Amino acid sequence: MKEKAAPEKAVPPKQTDMLLRQFIGYNMKRAYLQIQDDMAETLEPLGLRIGTFSALAVIMASPGISQTQLSEVLNIKRSGVVVVVDDLERAGAVQRTPVQTDRRAYALQVTPAGKALWARAEQAVQAHEAALFADLDADERRALQDLLVRAARSGAKHRKGTDG
Amino acid sequence: MKEKAAPEKAVPPKQTDMLLRQFIGYNMKRAYLQIQDDMAETLEPLGLRIGTFSALAVIMASPGISQTQLSEVLNIKRSGVVVVVDDLERAGAVQRTPVQTDRRAYALQVTPAGKALWARAEQAVQAHEAALFADLDADERRALQDLLVRAARSGAKHRKGTDG
DNA sequence: GACGTATTGTTATGTCAATAAACAATTATC
DNA sequence: GATAATTGTTTATTGACATAACAATACGTC
Numbered sequence A, B: 001m002k003e004k005a006a007p008e009k010a011v012p013p014k015q016t017d018m019l020l021r022q023f024i025g026y027n028m029k030r031a032y033l034q035i036q037d038d039m040a041e042t043l044e045p046l047g048l049r050i051g052t053f054s055a056l057a058v059i060m061a062s063p064g065i066s067q068t069q070l071s072e073v074l075n076i077k078r079s080g081v082v083v084v085v086d087d088l089e090r091a092g093a094v095q096r097t098p099v100q101t102d103r104r105a106y107a108l109q110v111t112p113a114g115k116a117l118w119a120r121a122e123q124a125v126q127a128h129e130a131a132l133f134a135d136l137d138a139d140e141r142r143a144l145q146d147l148l149v150r151a152a153r154s155g156a157k158h159r160k161g162t163d164g
Numbered sequence C: 001g002a003c004g005t006a007t008t009g010t011t012a013t014g015t016c017a018a019t020a021a022a023c024a025a026t027t028a029t030c
Numbered sequence D: 001g002a003t004a005a006t007t008g009t010t011t012a013t014t015g016a017c018a019t020a021a022c023a024a025t026a027c028g029t030c
Helices: A024-046 A050-061 A067-074 A078-090 A112-132 A138-160 B024-046 B050-061 B067-074 B078-090 B112-132 B138-160
Strands: A094-099 A102-110 B094-099 B102-110
Touching: A024 A050, A024 A112, A024 B024, A024 B112, A024 B138, A050 A067, A050 A078, A050 A094, A050 A102, A050 A112, A067 A078, A067 A102, A078 A094, A102 A112, A112 B024, A138 B024, A138 B138, B024 B050, B024 B112, B050 B067, B050 B078, B050 B094, B050 B102, B050 B112, B067 B078, B067 B102, B078 B094, B102 B112
Parallel strands: none
Antiparallel strands: A094 A102, B094 B102
């Protein structure tokens, strides 16, 4: 069920993605897609997707946050936040609370059920990452975290001049 | 032009994505999206997208490769390869060559123009990554590369059991 | 207080990359 | 030689976004 007829000369000894492996972007993409797929599988039984999981985390950490603020933290547009919050509200995990000082805005709150859901989700993802990165010891995992944060920062800084 | 009316109690001192920063997946996503956007900008003047750039690299490294094999290397479906190869062929960078032993398949070849294009693209992306990761020294970049490869491998291994 | 402007959340629509499903032509297998 | 599998392709669908317009509300200035 693998190679059969097709040109045998192709895909010889050496790796076919040799020329791509030199790039951080390529390796980052491969790692990211792997992790993302696994993460989605982990969250699915809890009724969460990556987007709703992330939003729930932010609202947990910042109760009363507005949808506009949430969109800035998550780096998506306000219109995108609507469907995410709709989803979380439909699941009973989050509530749109009126803001006294501004009747346009909602203050987002995590319900008790939402807090319980977050506890389960956080634990599930922690366990998942622990299993996923079993090959990396604690030091290596810390190093990876640090390098990823710095890479993102570096990208953001570099981007400042060209994204406007 | 940033925060104004909205609930001041929200987004207090601490980071609103505190609960997410513990996860490698979150930091990976942020870094990846940064890099991907920048990469697309770098390739655009050359008439390439990330997908076509990657395909060109693989065909460079494995002349005569078939579209099915290419789809396996790039981790996309055969139907997705069609548009990528169409694009590269339209640009005159790649050619679909008939295979003697199998009249269904094409052996993909990079044209002279395609080789020149690859040389320019490879150099552009190398320069781009050098600038993008200027904050990381050579050792750190190597370490990041290594950790990303191992993370992807770890994910793939972990996935073996659950993706069927 | 009244005016124009800005902001919040929302809806509708588009985009982009990728998948899924079906297909004709060809090849492999028994 | 009949049946099954494979290659590349087309068409339709998905998902996760962005864009653009909108009503309701708030702000800034006179």
